[in-house]
Amino acid sequence: MSTTPIVPTTTDTDTGKKLDKGADIEVGTKSRRVKRRLTSRTATIVALVIAVVWTIPTFGLFVSSFRPAELIQSTGWWTIFQNPGFTFDNYAEVLFSSSQSSPQLGSYFVNSLAIAIPGTIFPLILGAMAAYAFAWMKFKGSNWLFILVFALQIVPLQMALLPLLQMFTQFLRPLQNGLHEVIPMIPEQNYLPVWIAHTMFGLPLIIFLLHNFISEVPGEVIEAARVDGANPGQIFFRIVLPLALPAIASVAIFQFLWVWNDLLVALIFSGGTADVAPLTQRLAELTGTRGQDWQRLTAAAFVSLIVPLIVFFSLQRYFVRGLLAGATKG
Amino acid sequence: MTTADLIGKIIQVVGGLAIFAAIIGLLFFFLDKAPKRGKDYGQLAVFLAPAMILVFLGLIYPAIRTSLLAFTNNTGEFNGLDNFVWMFTQPAIVNTLINTVVWVLLVPTVSTIVGLAYAVFIDKSRGEKIYKVLVFMPMAISMVGAGIIWKFVYDYRQAGSEQIGLLNQIVVWLGGEPVQWLQTSPINTFLLIVVMIWIQTGFAMVVLSAAIKAVPVEQLEAAEIDGTNPWQRFRNVTLPGIRGSLVVVITTISIATLKVFDIVRTMTAGNFNTSVIANEMYTQAFRAAEPGRGSALALVLFVLVLPIVIYNIRVMRKQREIR
Numbered sequence: 001m002s003t004t005p006i007v008p009t010t011t012d013t014d015t016g017k018k019l020d021k022g023a024d025i026e027v028g029t030k031s032r033r034v035k036r037r038l039t040s041r042t043a044t045i046v047a048l049v050i051a052v053v054w055t056i057p058t059f060g061l062f063v064s065s066f067r068p069a070e071l072i073q074s075t076g077w078w079t080i081f082q083n084p085g086f087t088f089d090n091y092a093e094v095l096f097s098s099s100q101s102s103p104q105l106g107s108y109f110v111n112s113l114a115i116a117i118p119g120t121i122f123p124l125i126l127g128a129m130a131a132y133a134f135a136w137m138k139f140k141g142s143n144w145l146f147i148l149v150f151a152l153q154i155v156p157l158q159m160a161l162l163p164l165l166q167m168f169t170q171f172l173r174p175l176q177n178g179l180h181e182v183i184p185m186i187p188e189q190n191y192l193p194v195w196i197a198h199t200m201f202g203l204p205l206i207i208f209l210l211h212n213f214i215s216e217v218p219g220e221v222i223e224a225a226r227v228d229g230a231n232p233g234q235i236f237f238r239i240v241l242p243l244a245l246p247a248i249a250s251v252a253i254f255q256f257l258w259v260w261n262d263l264l265v266a267l268i269f270s271g272g273t274a275d276v277a278p279l280t281q282r283l284a285e286l287t288g289t290r291g292q293d294w295q296r297l298t299a300a301a302f303v304s305l306i307v308p309l310i311v312f313f314s315l316q317r318y319f320v321r322g323l324l325a326g327a328t329k330g
Numbered sequence: 331m332t333t334a335d336l337i338g339k340i341i342q343v344v345g346g347l348a349i350f351a352a353i354i355g356l357l358f359f360f361l362d363k364a365p366k367r368g369k370d371y372g373q374l375a376v377f378l379a380p381a382m383i384l385v386f387l388g389l390i391y392p393a394i395r396t397s398l399l400a401f402t403n404n405t406g407e408f409n410g411l412d413n414f415v416w417m418f419t420q421p422a423i424v425n426t427l428i429n430t431v432v433w434v435l436l437v438p439t440v441s442t443i444v445g446l447a448y449a450v451f452i453d454k455s456r457g458e459k460i461y462k463v464l465v466f467m468p469m470a471i472s473m474v475g476a477g478i479i480w481k482f483v484y485d486y487r488q489a490g491s492e493q494i495g496l497l498n499q500i501v502v503w504l505g506g507e508p509v510q511w512l513q514t515s516p517i518n519t520f521l522l523i524v525v526m527i528w529i530q531t532g533f534a535m536v537v538l539s540a541a542i543k544a545v546p547v548e549q550l551e552a553a554e555i556d557g558t559n560p561w562q563r564f565r566n567v568t569l570p571g572i573r574g575s576l577v578v579v580i581t582t583i584s585i586a587t588l589k590v591f592d593i594v595r596t597m598t599a600g601n602f603n604t605s606v607i608a609n610e611m612y613t614q615a616f617r618a619a620e621p622g623r624g625s626a627l628a629l630v631l632f633v634l635v636l637p638i639v640i641y642n643i644r645v646m647r648k649q650r651e652i653r
Contacts, residue, residue, distance in 0.1 A: 040560075043451040050448050051464045054528065057479045058467070060496060064482065076494050110336065114343045122350055130381035137374050145382070150646055152389050154639045156589050158611050158628040162621055163395035164388060185338035195346065200388025203381050232373050233358035261472030263592040264608075268616060275335075280474040284596050287478055294482065294494070301478040305471045312470035316463070319470070323533065324540055 065090055065298035072294045090299035103286055103300050105279065112260055112278040112307070114191055115270075119198035119259040120252055126199065127206030128214070128248065132240055134207070135215035136222065146211070153204035160201075161268050168193045168269065189271040197269045198259050206251055209322070213247030214240060250322030253315050257308055279304040393632075399625035406621075413626035426605040427630075429519050433590060433606060434634075437526045438583040442576065444527070445534025450564065453542055462539065466532035473529065477596030480525045484511040515603040522604055525593050530586065534579045541575035542568060581638050588634055607631050 064077045068085045075083045094103045134146050172193055180188045217240055225235050241248065263280045270276040272285075283304055286297060312319060361376045403409040417423045445465075452461040468476060485495030489507050493499040498508040512518050545568050553563045569576075591608040598604040600613060607627050615624025 047451040054465045057483050061479045114339050118346050126381045129377045133377035151639050156631045159396045160389050160392035162615050163392035200384045231362045280472050283474050301475050305475045308470045
């Protein structure tokens, strides 16, 4: 928004003002003048204070994660200039050390990825299909079913956890055991329950968000493809999905971060071993048992934050769009 | 992690994705091969049924089961309202309920006010984007990560020794004694609430900032020509203009707050009188082997969310009717 206003050369101030206004309107920055007065000095200072207060906790943890253990434990990170010290040891320790007392995050990091990638793709595809059906197929009760799905996204997960776990133990466990017997490399505790749980829980919001976008795909394009003899699968995968791609990207980022950051679903469905448990679960465990090992906790926390931060900073546009779409649902 | 473990994990992911693709592929294959008559129903089923079956099995059916479980004891026998009587008579659980109310009152209000003020203050200012990113960043990270970040801020060292937690250091600088923040009730609940506010303010800010930018400039100009001051313009033009977004922000944050679990679990595990319903539900149902009590707590959570659900459905139906 850095449009330069045209400076009028007239001497008469009144005319100047009018021209100024005209120029402003012309370049589309007429709002600047009105808004400028709101951004007074006090406002700037308050905003600055908020920004600093919001950033300092993360910054402190980040700085600390590179400090040697003795220094973290004996001095505050804000004294880094009086007590300088820099090391990668904390990261090396939490990620690669195989000693019993180390967090051994490497394997949990892999788990987080192994949960989040299918945990995003499965509900996204199924959700997009359902959204397409809601948007473009007429059937009885479509409205009611859609409203039901919409309402479900607000219902607390807590309502579903216990019976779902019972169902999984009853029906999924034999399948998992069988899988382990056929392919011993796949442990008895595998990702299946967590994937399914995330798919189930992610669907309502995904369907709702994608429905809005998919219903905006021009109907003529779909009709044209149908006339050309494309079958439903082709129409969906070759035409509707590519057209809705920006929206799908936003929703995918949302679901990915949701799954990556989740703790509750993991706690209940992962079984808690290094075979399945994601980073969040491991971190929560560490804060409970080793809450004072700050050299480990700081580095471990950043290992878990790095993926969301990369996603956030590189795909911020999509992230914000997804968020706004989700938020304007009222 | 051994190489064999890693290979096992890769096999699982690749295999899982392949099987998923195969199932979807087969569905469409049969749809294409199916007899032409009644094809519309087949098409509908292929597109809609998988998601609906999963939603039914994963959410609707379990929610009904949970509602029934709420009226049973730990051996699965019907015990009427015992679980609810227990909830409202046990001091620890009553405390949990009160805490939840405090959370739901504070988090949405404070985050919305701070987020709105921030959005207004940085609107059209230089470096608006950077300002936004700084406050918005906590939205992207996990609540577990946020919990650790703030636990570090609240860390306590004995008086006299050097503090490594920022909050206690500030207290010491101001001439006070360091406090065991997370162990001291009731201040600890408020300190946990700060973490949630820290996360949600960014959300409020981004949504409200977009709403503020959508307020027609003509209205603001007209108000300015009428000789109003900035506060009056904000109060009478901007605020009514962003009413819809405000409602959305407040309801969304309220729901998120009601369900808050990770922060409490990571920072205090619900000890020292900091528990909230979602955490207590987990503790009762999955740690204390009291599925009935856990379900009853989940049901309370649901009842608290219900008004928001109903409100949203009504708005939604209106929107669908317009379309």
